[in-house]
Amino acid sequence: xxxxxxxxxxxxxxxxxxxxxxxxxxxxxxxxxxxxxxxxxxxxxxxxxxxxxxxxxxxxxxxxxxxxxxxxxxxxxxxxxxxxxxxxxxxxxxxxxxxxxxxxxxxxxxxxxxxxxxxxxxxxxxxxxxxxxxxxxxxxxxxxxxxxxxxxxxxxxxxxxxxxxxxxxxxxxxxxxxxxxxxxxxxxxxxxxxxxxxxxxxxxxxxxxxxxxxxxxxxxxxxxxxxxxxxxxxxxxxxxxxxxxxxxxxxxxxxxxxxxxxxxxxxxxxxxxxxxxxxxxxxxxxxxxxxxxxxxxxxxxxxxxxxxxxxxxxxxxxxxxxxxxxxxxxxxxxxxxxxxxxxxxxxxxxxxxxxxxxxxxxx
Amino acid sequence: xxxxxxxxxxxxxxxxxxxxxxxxxxxxxxxxxxxxxxxxxxxxxxxxxxxxxxxxxxxxxxxxxxxxxxxxxxxxxxxxxxxxxxxxxxxxxxxxxxxxxxxxxxxxxxxxxxxxxxxxxxxxxxxxxxxxxxxxxxxxxxxxxxxxxxxxxxxxxxxxxxxxxxxxxxxxxxxxxxxxxxxxxxxxxxxxxxxxxxxxxxxxxxxxxxxxxxxxxxxxxxxxxxxxxxxxxxxxxxxxxxxxxxxxxxxxxxxxxxxxxxxxxxxxxxxxxxxxxxxxxxxxxxxxxxxxxxxxxxxxxxxxxxxxxxxxxxxxxxxxxxxxxxxxxxxxxxxxxxxxxxxxxxxxxxxxxxxxxxxxxxx
Numbered sequence: 001x002x003x004x005x006x007x008x009x010x011x012x013x014x015x016x017x018x019x020x021x022x023x024x025x026x027x028x029x030x031x032x033x034x035x036x037x038x039x040x041x042x043x044x045x046x047x048x049x050x051x052x053x054x055x056x057x058x059x060x061x062x063x064x065x066x067x068x069x070x071x072x073x074x075x076x077x078x079x080x081x082x083x084x085x086x087x088x089x090x091x092x093x094x095x096x097x098x099x100x101x102x103x104x105x106x107x108x109x110x111x112x113x114x115x116x117x118x119x120x121x122x123x124x125x126x127x128x129x130x131x132x133x134x135x136x137x138x139x140x141x142x143x144x145x146x147x148x149x150x151x152x153x154x155x156x157x158x159x160x161x162x163x164x165x166x167x168x169x170x171x172x173x174x175x176x177x178x179x180x181x182x183x184x185x186x187x188x189x190x191x192x193x194x195x196x197x198x199x200x201x202x203x204x205x206x207x208x209x210x211x212x213x214x215x216x217x218x219x220x221x222x223x224x225x226x227x228x229x230x231x232x233x234x235x236x237x238x239x240x241x242x243x244x245x246x247x248x249x250x251x252x253x254x255x256x257x258x259x260x261x262x263x264x265x266x267x268x269x270x271x272x273x274x275x276x277x278x279x280x281x282x283x284x285x286x287x288x289x290x291x292x293x294x295x296x297x298x299x300x301x302x303x304x305x306x307x308x309x310x311x312x313x314x315x316x317x318x319x320x321x322x323x324x325x326x327x328x329x330x331x332x333x334x335x336x337x338x339x340x341x342x343x344x345x346x347x348x349x350x351x352x353x354x355x356x357x358x359x360x361x362x363x
Numbered sequence: 364x365x366x367x368x369x370x371x372x373x374x375x376x377x378x379x380x381x382x383x384x385x386x387x388x389x390x391x392x393x394x395x396x397x398x399x400x401x402x403x404x405x406x407x408x409x410x411x412x413x414x415x416x417x418x419x420x421x422x423x424x425x426x427x428x429x430x431x432x433x434x435x436x437x438x439x440x441x442x443x444x445x446x447x448x449x450x451x452x453x454x455x456x457x458x459x460x461x462x463x464x465x466x467x468x469x470x471x472x473x474x475x476x477x478x479x480x481x482x483x484x485x486x487x488x489x490x491x492x493x494x495x496x497x498x499x500x501x502x503x504x505x506x507x508x509x510x511x512x513x514x515x516x517x518x519x520x521x522x523x524x525x526x527x528x529x530x531x532x533x534x535x536x537x538x539x540x541x542x543x544x545x546x547x548x549x550x551x552x553x554x555x556x557x558x559x560x561x562x563x564x565x566x567x568x569x570x571x572x573x574x575x576x577x578x579x580x581x582x583x584x585x586x587x588x589x590x591x592x593x594x595x596x597x598x599x600x601x602x603x604x605x606x607x608x609x610x611x612x613x614x615x616x617x618x619x620x621x622x623x624x625x626x627x628x629x630x631x632x633x634x635x636x637x638x639x640x641x642x643x644x645x646x647x648x649x650x651x652x653x654x655x656x657x658x659x660x661x662x663x664x665x666x667x668x669x670x671x672x673x674x675x676x677x678x679x680x681x682x683x684x685x686x687x688x689x690x691x692x693x694x695x696x697x698x699x700x701x702x703x704x705x706x707x708x709x710x711x712x713x714x715x716x717x718x719x720x721x722x723x724x725x726x
Contacts, residue, residue: 070660073631073632073660073661076631077628077631077663080624080627080628080631081628082624094661095661101621101624101625101665101666101667102625102628102663102664102665102666103663103664103665103666104628104632104661104662104663104664105661105662105663106660106661107659107660107661258464261443261445261464262464262465264443265440265443265444265465265467268436268439268440268443269436269467296470297433297436297469297470298457298458298467298468298469298470299467299468300440300465300466300467300468301465301466301467302464302465302466303464303465303466304464
């Protein structure tokens, strides 16, 4: 292998793939990044066996070849180099890296030992707008569970219903669902939330169409010059749609900024109660107020004006309430609930494609 | 106590003092901030017994009084409130805080129990330009030791020599000294570096004169509407001046940015050797180069052009070298050394008021 590549391209590619290699790995080669010439381009790949990311970049290739080198070192090293042309040359399993000022030799491991995820040969293919996918993932992925004892809830559920594509995540205490509009294919896949976080990072500045291909085992997202493959999760996703309330005994419409502020302030006095706050919705005064009492610190009442129908109290985790409010896009929010143990709903008043539900705490 | 204050002023004052209260304290009242009406202004104070900070702010006072309240809660709470007027009212030992939207009661502890540092009644007074003091502290304070087993080295030494004021810090592996020019008084004080870090934070945007008063026990820095009092450290500071070399067997003058870059890149290959790198200065090629070899990872040689007199090698901790280079203000640096075990010097070629020395490692 012998080639020239710009520091900017190499640095960008390492930034895209290295995080996957850096995650705690048992096989030493998984800490490496695979560098490989492919059809007059250079590909950089990393994998943790559940997720694999490949970034393609332009390069001036004199000799084909491939090698794996430590991802962390390579990323730190290349990001420290000045902008400009870098010469890469492989001798035995040593990668020689040279610029005017710097000459390095990095010890590699032969590429033959690098695990490659199987290709998806027969599967469904469809496309989705990159910017919409990114926005949707930002609004839902934080609601997935981090608890490995219920693996299904550590996933993001991507599925169609009457031809409409939805992405959903829940940790059983709160749930977020976003519509991505009509879709050409029937979809029913459960993707690790960690893979979706990587996808978010990768599609950061990507505005084109993301091409999606999947079979029963894996899913491939192709976004410009990056490929992300993830192993699908097994198991049946909860039938959550019946939980989303559409009628409310009590509902309030208020400015999102106001709701965020009174929740933040109240949560400061809710540390003794692990963040639990009680929200009072009052039809007579047309106000939403949150009262929190801490025996040690003191007490607080925070109030915001609202358009209110019905009166009642509900107790929520203030952290979940803030997460939910901050995931909403518009300036005005609808907050509705029924019984003390039934799911509450947060929704934009102007966008109907996103629902966020939070289960109440016992008060 | 009854008064009105703006959220902006109260928030700024809490920001200035709360950090001192938040540090690990054994007496519960030390986690509190003292709020007190003083001559038509409001003062907020916090202390950890070694350092005390007081910030004065404007307020509309209807009734005099004082109280202490938990600093962390108060800071988080006030920073969450919207800009505008806040009403403060004391009833028994409860502080009532109210705006249009928020009503809080914070449980306080009576101010009588709050420890006050003794006043400096007889001492020396002098003044120093705030911006110069800030710059000087930024250039030296990081070189102080964090190791409590040699308390003298955890201090910043502020002293005059032939009427010139110097600030110095060392951890015995490296030393930084900055001149602050002529001073009206004879000074010889050893101030905890932590207090100097607090002072740095406080004089952040302050451009006026800092008035300094000290006796044998304490030092007071008065900067605009903030007072910082620190208990002085005892003990004899090392007689360091004879360590600073002025003649060199080997010296190199090069661009600071180049020296920083070759050090950074080399340090990546120096992890096995705890950051130790060997610097080669070569008169014949007029180059400074750093070579590092890691048995596992590979090896690296990084080179920069320089104006060189004499040739030789010296081994330094790359972390200390980077710290020293980054503390220099100019674009060009003089690097000089003599024997393998003698102190090396880093200096701006254009500023003669700052010296940074680093002790070499055995190579």
